[in-house]
Amino acid sequence: MILLVLFSCQSTEKQTLHIIHAGSLTVPVHELSKAFREENPHVEIFTEAWGSKAGARRVIDINTPADLFMSADYMVIENMLIPDHAAWYIPFATNELAIVFTNRSRFANEITQDNWMEILMRPNVKYGRSNPDMDPCGVRSVFTIKLAEKKYNMEGFAQQMLAKDTDNIRPKETDLIALLESNHIDFIFLYKSVAVQHGLNYLQLPDSLSLGNFDLNNWYNKVSIETLGTKPGETITEFGEAMVYGLTIPFKTENPELAKRFVKFVLDPKKGQQILKNLGQDPVVDFNNPYIELIPEILR
Numbered sequence: 001m002i003l004l005v006l007f008s009c010q011s012t013e014k015q016t017l018h019i020i021h022a023g024s025l026t027v028p029v030h031e032l033s034k035a036f037r038e039e040n041p042h043v044e045i046f047t048e049a050w051g052s053k054a055g056a057r058r059v060i061d062i063n064t065p066a067d068l069f070m071s072a073d074y075m076v077i078e079n080m081l082i083p084d085h086a087a088w089y090i091p092f093a094t095n096e097l098a099i100v101f102t103n104r105s106r107f108a109n110e111i112t113q114d115n116w117m118e119i120l121m122r123p124n125v126k127y128g129r130s131n132p133d134m135d136p137c138g139v140r141s142v143f144t145i146k147l148a149e150k151k152y153n154m155e156g157f158a159q160q161m162l163a164k165d166t167d168n169i170r171p172k173e174t175d176l177i178a179l180l181e182s183n184h185i186d187f188i189f190l191y192k193s194v195a196v197q198h199g200l201n202y203l204q205l206p207d208s209l210s211l212g213n214f215d216l217n218n219w220y221n222k223v224s225i226e227t228l229g230t231k232p233g234e235t236i237t238e239f240g241e242a243m244v245y246g247l248t249i250p251f252k253t254e255n256p257e258l259a260k261r262f263v264k265f266v267l268d269p270k271k272g273q274q275i276l277k278n279l280g281q282d283p284v285v286d287f288n289n290p291y292i293e294l295i296p297e298i299l300r
């Protein structure tokens with residue numbers, strides 16, 4: 001867990017906002033919070049970074065404050081929070097998957113879009129990914145590996161790849177960065193935006209594997225994975241699709257009006273959306289939201 005506290009001493013009448021967010025949003029949420037507080041210096045913002053699924057379980061936990069939940073996958077809100085803990089979601093950013101490495105990674109000078117599968121399967125190469133039961137990036141890493149098997153007609157590749165280096169699976173994708181920078185592992189499956197924010201080298205994958213092209217959703221949808229649900233013994237079948245980050249204001253919020261103001265800031269093209277774009281995450285366009293009528297009118 002990463003805990004960030006932003007506060008100001010400019011006003012004695014404080015308002016508090018608790019945000020639980022995806023690990024890949026750590027830098028964006030910090031920048032969004034900083035910019036929001038420039039306009040609202042009386043606001044204290046507390047943030048927690050988790051794998052999105054673990055973060056959703058924090059929302060479900062009755063003892064955890066949560067005024068806003070920001071997920072790396074809007075389907076986490078759909079599958080885990082609606083209808084018992086939230087009524088709607090709003091898509092607010094996109095991303096794509098990349099293979100990330102450093103100059104010290106084995107074969108860093110050799111890896112390409114054509115040979116990355118062979119390089120990551122080498123016995124002397126270690127790679128890392130996040131846990132699909134806790135983090136959407138882990139789910140998407142599995143999708144990319146399975147799509148690569150289909151794309152290149154390499155039967156058995158996905159099973160072999162997913163069975164390799166399982167000791168390097170971590171709860172959320174940002175946990176892998178320390179392993180990479182310490183040279184414990186050579187490559188990680190990570191969001192392109194996080195690589196950009198941390199100044200890491202990355203191999204940009206073709207659209208057919210990056211999960212970043214909405215026009216390829218029919219292709220992405222050919223792969224799936226079973227992950228843990230919200231109840232013991234329950235599983236969810238997740239299908240591949242282009243990446244969409246989503247947010248919601250949980251029922252348990254103690255400051256709904258402030259949460260709405262922050263969401264409005266995030267969605268503003270000249271404010272929050274520009275901050276996200278500068279950090280490598282473009283806005284969502286042409287998204288058919290089934291909960292549009294339940295979204296507060298100020299945010300539609």
